[in-house]
Every structure is written in C-alpha cells, then in structure tokens.
Amino acid sequence: MRKLGIVALGAAAALTLAGCSTGGTESASSDGGDITVWVVGSDTPEDARAYLKDTFESENDGWTLTVEEKTWADVSDTYAAALQSNDSPDVVEVGNTQTASFADQGLFLPLEDFASDDYLPGLVESATYDGDLYAAPYYAGGRIVFYSQQILGDTAVPTTLDEYVETGKARKTDTVSGIWAPGRDWYNALPYVWAHGGFIAEQDGDAWKAGFSSEGGIEGLTQLQDVYLNASNAAKDGDETDPQVPFCAGEDVFLSAPAWVQWSITAPADAEAPGCADTYGSDLHAFALPGLEAGETAPIFAGGSNVAVATKSANPEQARAALDIMAGAGYQDLLAAGGLTPGLTASAANLPDTEIAKAQAVALENSKVTPTTPKWAEVEAAQIIQEALVKIAQGGDVASIAADLDKQIEDILNS
Amino acid sequence: MSATLTEHDAAPRTPGPRPPKPDAPAARGPKKRKFPFAPWMLLAPSIILLVVMVVYPTILMFVTSFTDLEIKNKMLGTPANFVGFDNYVEVFTKSDFPAVLVRSLTLMVILTVLIVGGGMLLALLMLRLTKGWRLLVSVGLLLAWAMPPLSATVVFGWIFDTDYGVVNWLLNTITGTQDFRGHGWLADPLSFFMVLIIIVVWQGIPFAAFTLYAGLGQVPDEVLEASQLDGANAWQRFRLIVMPYLRNVVTAVIVLETIWNLRIFTQVYALQQQGGLASETNVLGTYLFRQGLGEFGVTAAIGVFMVILLMGISYYNVRSSLKEEEA
Numbered sequence: 005m006r007k008l009g010i011v012a013l014g015a016a017a018a019l020t021l022a023g024c025s026t027g028g029t030e031s032a033s034s035d036g037g038d039i040t041v042w043v044v045g046s047d048t049p050e051d052a053r054a055y056l057k058d059t060f061e062s063e064n065d066g067w068t069l070t071v072e073e074k075t076w077a078d079v080s081d082t083y084a085a086a087l088q089s090n091d092s093p094d095v096v097e098v099g100n101t102q103t104a105s106f107a108d109q110g111l112f113l114p115l116e117d118f119a120s121d122d123y124l125p126g127l128v129e130s131a132t133y134d135g136d137l138y139a140a141p142y143y144a145g146g147r148i149v150f151y152s153q154q155i156l157g158d159t160a161v162p163t164t165l166d167e168y169v170e171t172g173k174a175r176k177t178d179t180v181s182g183i184w185a186p187g188r189d190w191y192n193a194l195p196y197v198w199a200h201g202g203f204i205a206e207q208d209g210d211a212w213k214a215g216f217s218s219e220g221g222i223e224g225l226t227q228l229q230d231v232y233l234n235a236s237n238a239a240k241d242g243d244e245t246d247p248q249v250p251f252c253a254g255e256d257v258f259l260s261a262p263a264w265v266q267w268s269i270t271a272p273a274d275a276e277a278p279g280c281a282d283t284y285g286s287d288l289h290a291f292a293l294p295g296l297e298a299g300e301t302a303p304i305f306a307g308g309s310n311v312a313v314a315t316k317s318a319n320p321e322q323a324r325a326a327l328d329i330m331a332g333a334g335y336q337d338l339l340a341a342g343g344l345t346p347g348l349t350a351s352a353a354n355l356p357d358t359e360i361a362k363a364q365a366v367a368l369e370n371s372k373v374t375p376t377t378p379k380w381a382e383v384e385a386a387q388i389i390q391e392a393l394v395k396i397a398q399g400g401d402v403a404s405i406a407a408d409l410d411k412q413i414e415d416i417l418n419s
Numbered sequence: 420m421s422a423t424l425t426e427h428d429a430a431p432r433t434p435g436p437r438p439p440k441p442d443a444p445a446a447r448g449p450k451k452r453k454f455p456f457a458p459w460m461l462l463a464p465s466i467i468l469l470v471v472m473v474v475y476p477t478i479l480m481f482v483t484s485f486t487d488l489e490i491k492n493k494m495l496g497t498p499a500n501f502v503g504f505d506n507y508v509e510v511f512t513k514s515d516f517p518a519v520l521v522r523s524l525t526l527m528v529i530l531t532v533l534i535v536g537g538g539m540l541l542a543l544l545m546l547r548l549t550k551g552w553r554l555l556v557s558v559g560l561l562l563a564w565a566m567p568p569l570s571a572t573v574v575f576g577w578i579f580d581t582d583y584g585v586v587n588w589l590l591n592t593i594t595g596t597q598d599f600r601g602h603g604w605l606a607d608p609l610s611f612f613m614v615l616i617i618i619v620v621w622q623g624i625p626f627a628a629f630t631l632y633a634g635l636g637q638v639p640d641e642v643l644e645a646s647q648l649d650g651a652n653a654w655q656r657f658r659l660i661v662m663p664y665l666r667n668v669v670t671a672v673i674v675l676e677t678i679w680n681l682r683i684f685t686q687v688y689a690l691q692q693q694g695g696l697a698s699e700t701n702v703l704g705t706y707l708f709r710q711g712l713g714e715f716g717v718t719a720a721i722g723v724f725m726v727i728l729l730m731g732i733s734y735y736n737v738r739s740s741l742k743e744e745e746a
Contacts, residue, residue: 077692081708088490110494178597239581241606241694250582315494386709391696398606 036066141347538627
C-alpha cells in the first residue's frame with residue numbers, strides 16, 4: 005500500500021513538473037533558438053518568405069526562423085490570446101487599422117532607432133501611438149477592378165461609378181456576375197459610401213459621430229444595394245476570400261480586389277491553389293474604380309499592414325533582427341515585385357511596370373483610412389459593418405440599417 | 420435492478436474475514452491518531468489534477484468576474500479594479516443577451532433529444548444486427564466520432580456552400596430547375612441552425628449509441644424472455660424492462676449531452692466563418708468569445724452564469740441518479 009502511495013506521489017509530481025516546464029522550453033539562450041514570424045493571408049510572396057528565412061538564419065548563427073500564415077479572421081482574438089501568452093510569436097504582421105489598439109494594450113514593444121522617415125507616411129502614422137513607433141510599415145495596398153477581355157468583350161470600360169454599376173447590372177445573367185460583390189466584403193463597400201460624400205465616423209468635439217446614415221452614406225449604400233441585388237451573384241453572406249474561383253470559372257465581368265489577387269488569377273490551372281493562366285487570366289486587365297465624375301477615381305480604402313515585435317517575445321533582440329530584415333530594402337523589393345506597394349518608399353521603384361501596378365498607384369492616390377482611434381479595432385472585431393452590409397445585400401431597408409449601424413459604431417467609439 | 424445494486428453495494432461494506440467486534444475499539448484507538456497516509460497518497464494525483472485543472476480556474480473566473488481586468492493589466496503588471504456586480508449588470512442589461520440565452524437553451528433541448536433518441540434507436544438496431552453488419556455500423560459511427568469537429572464543420576459548410584455546394588446542385592438536379600442556384604443556406608438563421616443541428620447530431624450520436632449499446636448488453640435475456648412469455652409487447656418490454664435497467668446509463672448520457680450541447684462552440688464558430696449573421700446565430704459560447712477584445716471581466720461574468728446554469732440543469736439528474744444508487 006505504502007509503495008503504491010509513493011508511486012502515486014511520484015506520478016503527481018511528474019505531472020505538475022511537466023506542467024511547469026512547458027513554459028520554459030521556449031526561452032533559449034543567446035547561442036541559438038527559434039524565431040516565429042506570423043504573416044497574414046497569402047499576399048506575402050513565397051520568395052520573400054524564403055528570403056527572410058535564409059537571410060535571418062545566415063546572419064544569426066544557430067538560429068532558425070519559422071514563418072506561419074494566419075488569416076485576417078485571426079487578427080483579433082487569436083492574436084490577443086497568443087500575444088499575451090508565454091508561447092507568444094516573436095514577430096507579427098498586423099493590419100494598419102488595428103496596430104494602435106494592440107499597442108494600447110501593451111502587446112507590442114516600441115521600436116527604438118527606426119528610420120521611419122524612409123517609409124510611407126500613412127503607414128508610419130498608423131503604427132504610431134502616443135508618440136512612439138510600435139511597428140514597422142510592411143506594405144500598403146488598394147483595391148482595383150479586374151476584368152478579362154474575353155468576358156468583357158466589346159463593352160466599354162466604364163468611366164464613372166454610375167456607368168460601372170449600370171454596366172454591371174446590364175451584364176448580369178443567371179450565372180455571370182456583372183460585379184462580384186459578396187456581402188461581407190466591407191472594404192469594397194466603403195468606396196460607394198465615400199464617393200457619395202458619406203463617411204465612417206468623424207470626431208465632433210470629444211465624441212465620435214458615425215456617418216453611414218448621413219445623406220451621402222445613404223446614397224452610397226443604396227447604390228451598393230443595387231449592386232448586391234442586381235449586378236452580383238456572389239453569396240449575400242459570403243466574404244472576399246478566394247475571389248479567383250468565380251473569376252476563373254468565367255463568372256465575373258468585374259472583380260474589385262487587392263492588386264495581389266492577380267497572382268491568384270494567373271496561377272497555373274494545376275497549381276496547389278489553381279488559377280487560370282491559360283484561359284481568363286491570359287488577358288487580365290485592371291482599372292482604378294471610377295468616381296462620380298468622368299476622369300476622377302472613387303476614394304478607396306488604404307489597406308496595409310505593419311510588422312511588430314511582441315512584448316512577450318522570448319528573444320526580442322533576434323525578433324528585432326528579423327523585423328529589420330522584413331523592413332529592409334532586399335525584402336521590400338521582393339514585396340514590390342509581387343505587386344504590393346512597399347512600406348519602404350525607395351523600394352517602390354521595384355514595382356512592376358504593368359497596367360495593374362499603374363492602376364493600383366492611380367487608385368491609391370485617392371484613398372482613405374478608418375478612424376484613427378484604438379477603439380476602432382473593437383468595431384472591426386464586432387463585425388458590425390459586415391453584418392449591416394449582409395442585411396443590405398439581403399434587401400433590407402437601407403435607412404434603418406444604416407441608422408442602427410451608426411448607433412453601434414458610436415456606442416463603441418464613445419465608450 | 421435495485422436488488423442487484425444493493426447486493427453489489429453492500430458487498431464491500433461487509434467486514435469480511437476481519438476479527439469480530441469486541442476487538443475493534445481497542446485496535447481502533449491507537450490507529451485513529453495516525454494519519455491515513457496511503458489512501459491520501461492514492462487520491463493525490465486526481466486531487467492535484469482537479470485542483471489545477473478545475474478548482475483554480477473556477478475560483479479565478481469568479482474573482483475576475485468582479486473586476487475590470489484587461490490585457491493591459493496583464494501586460495503592464497497593473498492590478499485590475501474591483502467593480503462589484505457591474506459586469507453582471509452589464510451582461511444582463513445587454514439587449515441581445517436574452518435572445519442568446521433562449522437560443523442556446525432551445526438548441527440544447529433539440530440537440531439532446533435528437534442525439535439521445537437517435538443514439539437509442541441505433542443502439543437497439545446494433546443489438547439486432549448480425550456480427551458483420553454490426554462491425555460495419557460500429558466503424559461508421561467511430562469514423563464520424565473520430566473526425567475533429569472543426570474539419571467536419573468546414574466540410575459540411577462546403578456541402579451547403581451558396582455558389583458551389585453539392586446540396587444546391589443536387590436539389591437543382593432533382594427538381595430539374597435552377598431554383599436553388601445561389602441559395603444561401605447559412606444566411607437565414609433558421610436554416611443556419613438546421614445545418615448546425617445536422618452537424619452536431621451527426622457527430623454526437625456515436626457516443627450516445629455506443630454507451631447505450633453497452634448498457635443494453637447488461638439487460639438479462641431471461642427477464643426479457645419471461646416478460647415476453649407473459650405477453651408483453653416490444654414497446655412494453657422496452658419501457659418496463661429495458662428502461663429501468665438502463666436508467667443510470669441514460670441519465671449519465673443525458674447529463675453529459677446537456678452539458679456538451681449547452682457549451683457548444685467549435686461548430687457554431689466555424690459555421691459563422693462560412694456565412695450567416697453572427698449576431699443572430701450566437702450561442703452562449705460564441706457570444707462570450709465575441710465580447711470586446713480582452714474584456715475579461717464581462718466574459719468571466721458570462722462564464723460564471725454558464726457554470727451556475729449547468730449546475731442547475733445537471734442537479735436534478737445527478738441527484739436522482741445518486742438516489743437510485745443509494746436505494
């Protein structure tokens with residue numbers, strides 16, 4: 005009996021010790037270890053990932069680097085949980101609109117001695133919180149309208165937003181979307197609101213005032229509802245992932261998507277993520293979304309990412325070294341070559357001289373961001389904009405949906 | 420059944436080959452002061468595990484539910500403020516909380532009834548099958564059970580996909596129309612829950628079926644045969660002979676399924692990623708998860724409420740099954 009008791013004690017001790025030790029294994033000494041980098045989505049090109057791994061491992065003897073891919077859906081809860089744990093990733097990519105909120109929670113280390121003057125001012129601003137820089141600008145991107153000449157045929161490329169919507173409606177059939185517009189794709193919904201003079205939220209004294217139910221907001225959302233109902237076959241409650249699938253099936257006339265989607269479309273048909281290099285991708289064209297008047301563009305959402313070092317990183321020094329590679333010229337050149345507007349201004353010279361790259365540059369000239377407050381991330385996490393758009397896509401009453409949405413946004417921003 | 424149990428339970432209580440009573444007081448005297456070392460050592464692993472995995476987190480959750488703890492506090496090392504019942508007031512005055520609660524409870528009832536009912540039917544079926552068929556059914560059930568819920572939900576999400584789902588294609592083919600082209604199964608909350616129920620029941624039935632099947636094996640054939648000779652029909656035999664024997668097993672299955680179905684999370688969350696409106700399809704688990712980023716106080720308050728709710732629901736069942744054993 006007593007012997008059994010001792011065995012039991014031993015087992016219990018082993019269990020408790022095992023529980024304790026898992027936290028410690030990550031913290032390696034200075035002569036080696038592993039650095040984990042989280043990138044979001046498939047937009048970071050493969051050659052850039054390989055460059056990061058090779059450069060880091062050759063510059064830091066005995067160290068390895070792992071790149072893990074997360075999805076944009078992860079970048080609130082999963083990130084928050086991981087970044088405050090003892091098993092935190094070391095370097096993370098985070099959306100430009102979310103950076104301030106993460107910095108506010110103390111999840112990022114401030115970056116000392118970073119030459120922020122060499123980077124895109126818009127991204128630097130999004131990464132600055134309380135006067136300190138918390139993240140390095142990674143890339144910026146804007147949405148442009150793709151089309152395949154084989155599908156568009158003789159139809160003229162629209163020169164105004166109204167013409168764009170009319171063409172989309174005219175070309176819609178049971179199987180083909182004139183404009184592919186899934187309901188939860190809120191980045192692509194913003195240009196309609198902005199073009200008509202609406203806004204997301206503006207600071208009015210101390211309080212935030214939301215503007216989806218402003219006169220321009222209602223006009224924009226009404227036009228958007230017309231697109232959802234009469235120009236698009238996309239799922240009313242779908243999101244914007246894998247837009248190349250319907251495009252490559254020949255089911256889209258116009259597809260508004262980030263510029264890097266060109267690589268998904270022009271991938272070979274037998275690739276792991278199949279594209280249609282030989283069919284609809286063979287004569288891929290793009291233009292900047294037109295504005296209300298001919299000759300101007302609609303304001304688009306200035307998307308983008310920053311990279312930051314996690315506060316809980318076990319090896320902040322090496323993490324910073326990895327971040328410096330990602331913000332450095334060699335890596336940023338590769339991002340530019342992949343069609344992403346690089347955070348490092350000098351690397352922009354490396355952007356491919358194609359119609360698509362030019363369309364993106366034109367589109368980004370007229371771009372806007374979401375309200376700059378740490379509370380904004382909460383609005384995104386609550387997904388209230390997406391839900392309101394789904395209801396609009398289902399044919400709901402625009403005015404009352406917009407009013408409800410504005411109230412929800414104001415509740416969060418002013419709390 | 421009660422007779423069998425009494426005999427069973429009584430067995431360990433009998434003194435066995437121990438010396439007769441007169442000796443006992445004298446022997447017990449000195450022994451009483453000695454700490455019963457061995458039993459406690461044997462209990463230690465489970466007690467330590469329970470304290471680490473259940474007691475400590477529960478206490479922490481109760482404490483957190485009365486504070487305004489945020490990620491910031493943890494990262495900057497500042498203590499959280501004690502806010503009394505503010506978090507509870509906030510949760511219960513939120514306009515959407517009652518709807519979430521009703522939705523969760525309704526879903527729990529529907530799922531539990533379907534899973535336990537379906538499991539019982541399958542268990543009875545397995546009892547009648549020949550060996551080969553029984554093996555086939557068991558393997559099929561095990562495969563469904565072994566599949567990670569997340570993968571299962573993603574696959575079912577594709578089956579019901581708006582644009583390229585096989586269900587829409589099949590319905591179009593059967594009806595010979597294009598009525599189901601682009602039909603969004605997840606967009607409408609009711610059909611969202613229909614898909615969800617299919618997924619959860621499909622994965623939940625194997626456990627219930629296996630457990631009940633094991634229980635059915637305990638029903639003595641003689642009793643069944645005797646009742647049949649006395650003229651009891653199949654339904655009467657099931658209700659009056661099989662069910663009393665199975666009572667403890669059924670109670671255990673119902674209690675477990677109730678708890679599992681109320682705290683359901685993975686399937687709902689994964690399905691919400693594929694479509695539908697989160698605000699109209701949230702259950703307690705996902706509602707808790709979708710609270711503001713790192714608002715631990717409010718989420719802990721919802722957690723405490725769920726614990727109390729589950730304890731309340733299981734109380735009656737656990738008590739009646741304990742009573743049954745003591746009888």
